[in-house]
Amino acid sequence: MIESHELSKDFGTFRAVDQVSLTIASGTVLALLGPNGAGKTTTVRMLTSILAPSSGWARIAGYDVVKQPAQVRAHVGVLTEQHGLYERMKAIEYLDFFGRVYRLDATERRRRSLDLLDRFGLSFALDKRLGEYSKGMKQKLALVRALLHNPPVLLLDEPTSAMDPHSAKLVRDAIVELQRDERTFLITTHNLTEAQQLADHIAIIRSGAIVASGTFHDLARQFVGDPLMELRTHGAFNGLATDISDLVTVEAAGEDWLRYRVADPYNTNPALLRRVAGLGIDVVTLSAVSQTLEDIYLQVVKEDEGLHNLE
Amino acid sequence: MAATTPLMLEQTAQGSEPTGFRYTLGNALIITRREVRDSFRDWRIIAPIVILTFLFPGLAQFVAGRFAEFVAGYGADIIGERTIPFLLMIVGFFPISISLVIALETFVGEKERRSLEPLLSTPLTNTELYIGKTLAAMIPPLLSSYGGMGVYLTSLVLGDLEWRPPAMLVVQIILLTTVQALVMVTGAVVVSSQTTSTRAANLLASFIIIPMTMLIQGESVIMFLAPDAEDPNGIGALWAIIIGMAVVVFLLLRVGNSIFNREELLGRTIDQLNLKGTARKIWRFVLAVDDDGTPARNIVDWYRRGIRLSLGRLRSAVIVTIVVCIVALVAGYIIGQMPEWRLPLPEASNLTDTAQTLGRYTSIPLYTGGFRFFLWQNSRVLLAAALISMFTFGVGALVITPVVYLILGYLFSQIVLAGYNPSFLFAAVLTHGVVEIPIIILATAVALRLGAVITRPPEGITVGHAWLTAFGDTVKLAVGVILPGLVLAALIEAYITPRVVLAVLGG
Numbered sequence: 027m028i029e030s031h032e033l034s035k036d037f038g039t040f041r042a043v044d045q046v047s048l049t050i051a052s053g054t055v056l057a058l059l060g061p062n063g064a065g066k067t068t069t070v071r072m073l074t075s076i077l078a079p080s081s082g083w084a085r086i087a088g089y090d091v092v093k094q095p096a097q098v099r100a101h102v103g104v105l106t107e108q109h110g111l112y113e114r115m116k117a118i119e120y121l122d123f124f125g126r127v128y129r130l131d132a133t134e135r136r137r138r139s140l141d142l143l144d145r146f147g148l149s150f151a152l153d154k155r156l157g158e159y160s161k162g163m164k165q166k167l168a169l170v171r172a173l174l175h176n177p178p179v180l181l182l183d184e185p186t187s188a189m190d191p192h193s194a195k196l197v198r199d200a201i202v203e204l205q206r207d208e209r210t211f212l213i214t215t216h217n218l219t220e221a222q223q224l225a226d227h228i229a230i231i232r233s234g235a236i237v238a239s240g241t242f243h244d245l246a247r248q249f250v251g252d253p254l255m256e257l258r259t260h261g262a263f264n265g266l267a268t269d270i271s272d273l274v275t276v277e278a279a280g281e282d283w284l285r286y287r288v289a290d291p292y293n294t295n296p297a298l299l300r301r302v303a304g305l306g307i308d309v310v311t312l313s314a315v316s317q318t319l320e321d322i323y324l325q326v327v328k329e330d331e332g333l334h335n336l337e
Numbered sequence: 338m339a340a341t342t343p344l345m346l347e348q349t350a351q352g353s354e355p356t357g358f359r360y361t362l363g364n365a366l367i368i369t370r371r372e373v374r375d376s377f378r379d380w381r382i383i384a385p386i387v388i389l390t391f392l393f394p395g396l397a398q399f400v401a402g403r404f405a406e407f408v409a410g411y412g413a414d415i416i417g418e419r420t421i422p423f424l425l426m427i428v429g430f431f432p433i434s435i436s437l438v439i440a441l442e443t444f445v446g447e448k449e450r451r452s453l454e455p456l457l458s459t460p461l462t463n464t465e466l467y468i469g470k471t472l473a474a475m476i477p478p479l480l481s482s483y484g485g486m487g488v489y490l491t492s493l494v495l496g497d498l499e500w501r502p503p504a505m506l507v508v509q510i511i512l513l514t515t516v517q518a519l520v521m522v523t524g525a526v527v528v529s530s531q532t533t534s535t536r537a538a539n540l541l542a543s544f545i546i547i548p549m550t551m552l553i554q555g556e557s558v559i560m561f562l563a564p565d566a567e568d569p570n571g572i573g574a575l576w577a578i579i580i581g582m583a584v585v586v587f588l589l590l591r592v593g594n595s596i597f598n599r600e601e602l603l604g605r606t607i608d609q610l611n612l613k614g615t616a617r618k619i620w621r622f623v624l625a626v627d628d629d630g631t632p633a634r635n636i637v638d639w640y641r642r643g644i645r646l647s648l649g650r651l652r653s654a655v656i657v658t659i660v661v662c663i664v665a666l667v668a669g670y671i672i673g674q675m676p677e678w679r680l681p682l683p684e685a686s687n688l689t690d691t692a693q694t695l696g697r698y699t700s701i702p703l704y705t706g707g708f709r710f711f712l713w714q715n716s717r718v719l720l721a722a723a724l725i726s727m728f729t730f731g732v733g734a735l736v737i738t739p740v741v742y743l744i745l746g747y748l749f750s751q752i753v754l755a756g757y758n759p760s761f762l763f764a765a766v767l768t769h770g771v772v773e774i775p776i777i778i779l780a781t782a783v784a785l786r787l788g789a790v791i792t793r794p795p796e797g798i799t800v801g802h803a804w805l806t807a808f809g810d811t812v813k814l815a816v817g818v819i820l821p822g823l824v825l826a827a828l829i830e831a832y833i834t835p836r837v838v839l840a841v842l843g844g
Contacts, residue, residue: 076454076458078600096460099458099459100460102458106455107451108454109451110452110455112375114375123371124455127459127460127461
């Protein structure tokens with residue numbers, strides 16, 4: 027589990043992270059989203075006990091990041107923004123080195139290394155020096171390094187960047203599988219589709235501060251509004267928007283379609299369908315217009331910019 | 338995916354708990370092994386090591402032989418004889434110069450390649466990382482150095498020259514080589530922690546290479562000219578250098594240990610020199626009346642709170658300075674008691690004779706007049722102490738100023754031993770000393786802090802920030818207290834002390 031309370035970091039007079047409070051329960055994934063320089067990496071570095079917070083506190087798997095840095099780092103697997111491999115080494119040597127650092131015994135080191143290399147499709151490259159690996163392979167090996175000591179908490183910075191679609195799916199599947207084993211994940215990413223797929227919770231950070239957080243549905247409701255529905259009819263209709271205005275607010279309409287927002291689709295939609303049928307209009311489809319994390323993210327950023335401009 | 342029961346995790350968590358030297362060394366050696374193996378895979382490191390271990394000693398032996406023959410032709414055998422051990426030192430030194438390259442490469446190179454962060458994310462402690470990397474930077478060059486010296490010595494012993502080196506000389510050169518390698522590696526750690534690119538580190542490495550080259554020149558001179566060079570126990574002056582270098586290593590290790598931390602290594606991202614920004618920061622520290630940098634409202638506030646703040650930060654430096662000055666005073670007195678250091682003072686029937694006699698023996702102007710002279714004399718000594726202190730981690734400050742107290746202690750002992758009345762000495766020193774001595778103690782403490790602060794910055798503060806704070810305090814105290822104090826002391830010394838001395842002498 028990851029907990030932080032008003033975690034802040036100052037570099038001289040510059041505040042890189044401003045009172046970040048997070049709670050990520052075991053078995054859940056939090057996606058930390060934000061533009062470059064928003065404070066994501068600094069937050070991850072504080073959670074890994076690499077940088078000391080200027081104020082606030084954080085606990086990883088129950089260990090305090092300031093008072094128990096070694097324990098924190100022993101319980102965390104970190105995938106850094108840059109893979110940072112030793113390019114003259116081979117994969118097994120590389121993992122053996124990190125296995126020793128994490129005090130795994132020789133048998134365990136080898137077994138875990140081979141299992142993970144196989145799991146991420148790197149077994150074929152055991153004899154290659156890491157300098158010969160492609161970008162995606164390097165990224166996968168860095169992820170293997172993060173998983174090597176079987177940590178309960180994983181902090182992954184852009185886990186699938188530079189990967190081809192197949193490799194990216196492999197990694198996403200692995201995250202889902204590990205999540206079932208009660209691992210806690212904090213993922214920073216610019217890939218909003220991936221974040222939407224993987225994350226139970228989303229936090230958006232800007233200028234060091236969390237400007238929005240919650241589940242996807244919470245954020246969608248908060249920043250984009252109630253779910254948007256689209257009704258398509260057989261043939262044109264006249265005055266339908268007025269006829270249903272007591273039930274829903276129509277946002278847009280065409281010759282044979284209209285879109286409306288609804289706070290309680292379970293009760294409102296059946297009532298609306300009954301009303302439309304009563305008017306003798308045949309319904310072809312009634313479906314939810316999908317809202318993406320990108321819509322939410324852009325809206326959050328827009329609102330935050332507006333606030334900044336007002337200030 | 339493999340089983341996820343966190344069994345290993347428990348082992349890991351427990352594994353991070355143990356401490357102790359063996360555990361630390363064990364972890365450090367994991368780093369060392371990897372780094373050494375990595376170094377030996379790099380032909381850019383291997384090639385010079387092989388050349389300097391096997392080819393260069395042969396060349397040196399050939400040069401030694403030809404040179405010995407050449408100078409013997411002119412009857413200057415001694416030059417040839419002394420060239421042989423000198424070349425042994427050079428054969429040992431050349432390979433260790435590579436340690437600088439490796440140290441810069443393993444620290445700043447790793448930072449540049451972004452492979453440092455994964456390492457910093459592991460449970461290894463800063464000390465383990467520091468020791469591991471330092472050893473890794475030292476082992477290949479030292480092995481090469483010892484190997485090169487071995488090849489050179491073997492070729493000399495078995496070759497035409499049949500030179501039999503004094504055992505102590507070999508020990509000295511091995512020790513010299515080792516401490517030089519340590520100085521370079523520990524210095525490189527300091528350099529690399531303050532830069533983000535190998536290029537910048539290489540440029541800054543000249544701060545290590547230039548002093549080392551000068552030192553080697555000094556050692557060469559000693560080996561050629563030292564009067565005890567023929568001593569079968571070796572060259573005495575080299576021991577002094579070895580001990581001095583060991584002290585430097587100790588101080589550099591302290592600096593390295595204090596700056597080799599995750600925050601410093603990853604926090605520093607700028608190599609450019611921002612003189613304007615630095616000057617602004619220092620000015621802020623000069624005006625500050627509290628730790629938050631609040632500027633003084635007016636000059637009274639600056640003296641009341643700002644000066645007090647800076648004086649408070651000097652507490653331990655002042656204590657150390659007072660202790661060292663007292664030790665110097667007592668040491669001067671004790672040295673003066675030793676028969677071989679006693680001055681052959683003639684009988685002095687009165688105080689005037691005493692003053693003239695001592696003035697003749699010590700060449701110390703008991704009264705030379707001139708306010709400007711006294712002010713300049715004190716100011717330049719204190720300025721020199723501050724400057725030298727900055728480059729010697731504070732040691733310079735604790736050597737230059739206390740020498741005055743050593744001399745005073747010595748003079749006092751001579752006066753007492755000769756049965757003279759010491760009251761004129763008290764009059765000559767203490768009249769203005771009431772002001773001057775506290776000011777000199779304060780100035781020395783300021784210089785000491787300026788040099789020593791980088792060896793152990795206050796917890797949670799970066800080395801750069803700590804040094805700039807110390808520099809700001811230095812400027813503040815120099816302008817607010819030391820300079821006015823020196824002016825006052827010089828005025829007293831120029832216009833009041835002579836009258837007091839004359840009064841004591843009965844004039």
